[in-house]
Amino acid sequence: MQSIRRIIALVIKEFLALLKDKKSRTTIIVPPLVQLIIFGYAATFDLNHVKFAVYNEDNGWASRQLLHQFAGSKSFDLVASLHDSKRVSEVIDNREALLVLHIEELCTEHLLSNEPCAVQVLVDGRNSNTAMLALNYVREIITTFNMNWLKDHAGLKPPAVLTMRAWFNPNLESRWFFVPGIVALLAMVVTLVVTSLSVAREREAGTFDQLLVTPFTPLGILLGKAIPGLIIGLGEGMLIVFLAINWFKVPFQGSMWVLFMGLTVYIMAVIGAGLMISSMCSTQQQGLMGAFLFLVPAVILSGFATPIANMPKLVQYITYLDPMRYFLIIVRRSFLEGVSAVYLWDQIWPMLAMALVTLTSAAWFFRHKLY
Numbered sequence: 001m002q003s004i005r006r007i008i009a010l011v012i013k014e015f016l017a018l019l020k021d022k023k024s025r026t027t028i029i030v031p032p033l034v035q036l037i038i039f040g041y042a043a044t045f046d047l048n049h050v051k052f053a054v055y056n057e058d059n060g061w062a063s064r065q066l067l068h069q070f071a072g073s074k075s076f077d078l079v080a081s082l083h084d085s086k087r088v089s090e091v092i093d094n095r096e097a098l099l100v101l102h103i104e105e106l107c108t109e110h111l112l113s114n115e116p117c118a119v120q121v122l123v124d125g126r127n128s129n130t131a132m133l134a135l136n137y138v139r140e141i142i143t144t145f146n147m148n149w150l151k152d153h154a155g156l157k158p159p160a161v162l163t164m165r166a167w168f169n170p171n172l173e174s175r176w177f178f179v180p181g182i183v184a185l186l187a188m189v190v191t192l193v194v195t196s197l198s199v200a201r202e203r204e205a206g207t208f209d210q211l212l213v214t215p216f217t218p219l220g221i222l223l224g225k226a227i228p229g230l231i232i233g234l235g236e237g238m239l240i241v242f243l244a245i246n247w248f249k250v251p252f253q254g255s256m257w258v259l260f261m262g263l264t265v266y267i268m269a270v271i272g273a274g275l276m277i278s279s280m281c282s283t284q285q286q287g288l289m290g291a292f293l294f295l296v297p298a299v300i301l302s303g304f305a306t307p308i309a310n311m312p313k314l315v316q317y318i319t320y321l322d323p324m325r326y327f328l329i330i331v332r333r334s335f336l337e338g339v340s341a342v343y344l345w346d347q348i349w350p351m352l353a354m355a356l357v358t359l360t361s362a363a364w365f366f367r368h369k370l371y
Contacts, residue, residue, distance in 0.1 A: 011227045049310070050134045053080040053097040055088055060108025062117070066145050070101065075137045092124045092167055099123040099134055111149070125169030126177065126336050130307075168336045176251070179244045180335040181304050183237055184327045187263065188270050188298065191233035192291045195274025198225045199366070200287035222363045225278075226271050233267035234260075244335075253338030261341065262330035262348060269323035269351045272358025279365035298322050323351045 052070070056063055070076050079097050082088060091097045100122040107117035121138050123131045169176050241259065244250045277290040300306065301315070302324035308316055319325050326347040333339045341348075 011224055049074070050076050050099065050137065051079045051097045051309075052076050052134075053082055053088075053091045053100045054078065055082040055085065055100055055102045057105040058103050058107035058117075060106075062108040062111045062149075063103045066103070066119070066142075067101070069141050069145055073137070073141060088122060092122060095124070097124075098130065099138070101138075122167065125167050126332060131169070175248055176336060177332070179248045179250050180331045181328055183240045183244065183263075183331050184266070184302070184324050185299060185304060186240055187233050187237035187267060188324055189295065190236045191229050191267055191270045192274045192295055193288070194232055195225065195229040195271050196277045196281075196287040196291035197284050198229070199275065199278035200281040200284045203281070204283050219363060221366055222275070222359060225275055226268075226359070229271045229274065230264070230267055233270065234263060237263045237267070250335055252335050254334035255338075255340065258339075258341045258344065259331065259334045262327060262334070262344060262351075265348055265351045265355065266323055266327040266330075268355040269358065272355050272362060273323075275362035276358050276365060279362050298324050301325065302328055304328060320350065321354075323354050326351050 054067060054070075056067065071078055080087075080091060082091065082100070088100050088102070091100060102120040102122065104118045104120075107119075110117045119142065121135065123134060125131050238260070241252075241256075245252050273294055274291065277294060278287045281287040281290055301308075301311075301319045301322045303319070304324070308319055308325070311319070329347050330344050333344065
C-alpha cells in the first residue's frame, strides 16, 4: 500500500512538471492537432507497382491476349491465377493482391460476335490512393486493348467493357486511409517526446540521483515515469480517433475495445523506447534529439508513407522491430474492416514483446547509468 502511494505521488509530480511548463503544455496539445489537419487534408501517396490476381472464366485467345498485356506491363505483378470465385475474396482480404481481374465466360466468343466482353476489376479499397492509381493503370491497358482490337478487326463497338468495384472503401476516399494512420503517428510523437524528456529532466535538474536513494525500487520509478506517458498517449490517441469519426467522417467498422487494447500495447512499447532513450541521456536536449533519431526511422519503416512491400528485403526485415508497423495495421483494419481481436493477435504480441524488452532495459539503465 505504501509503495502504491509513492508511485501515485511520483505520477502527480510528473504531471505537475509537464502542466506547469507552458512549452510542454503547448507541445502536447497544439502540434498534434495541427498535424492532424495537415495530414488529413493534404497528404498523398504514390504507387510503385501492383500485385494482381486473375480469375479468367473464358480462357479463349482474346482473353489471353488481354492478360498478356497486363503481364507485360512493368506496373503489374501477377501473383495468382484463380479457378474458384471463393478465392477472390480470400486473395483481397489477406492482401495477397491489390486487385483481381475477372473475365467473364465466353468473352472471346462475344468479341468475335462484335459484342462487348465484361471485364470486372475487384480492388482493395483500404488504401484508396493506391487503388485509384491502380485503376487508372487498368483503364490504360483496357483502352489500349480496345484500340488494337478495333484496328485489327474493324469492330463497331468497344470489345471490353470495364466494371469496377472497390472493397472496404467503395468511393475510394483517400481520407479513409490517411486519417486512421495519423492515430498511430501522433500518438507516437506525443508519447515519445513526453517520456524521452522525463528522466533527462531529472538528471539535468540534479534530482534523479536523489530519487535513486529514496525507498523507490527501479520498478516503482519505472511505473511512476510510465503511467503519465500512458495516460497522455491514450488520451491523445482516443482524441484523434474521436475526431477521425466525427470530424473527418471516417466510418468505424470495428470494436472500440479492440482498438483501445491495441493502442494501449502500442503506447507501452513507445513508452519503453522513450524511457530507455531518456535514461541514457544527461540533458533534455539529448533526450529530444534521441527521440527524433528514433521517431523518423520508425515512421519511414512503418509503411505510413512508403509501402513496406516496395522496400529492399533487408529493410523489410528491419521493419519488424518497429511498433508503429503493427499498430498501423490494427487501426486501419479496425476502421475499414471491423476485424476482431483474434485476427489482430499477430500484430499485438510483437508489440508486447517490444514493451517488455524496452521497459526492462529502461529499468536497468535507471540503476546503472548514474551520470
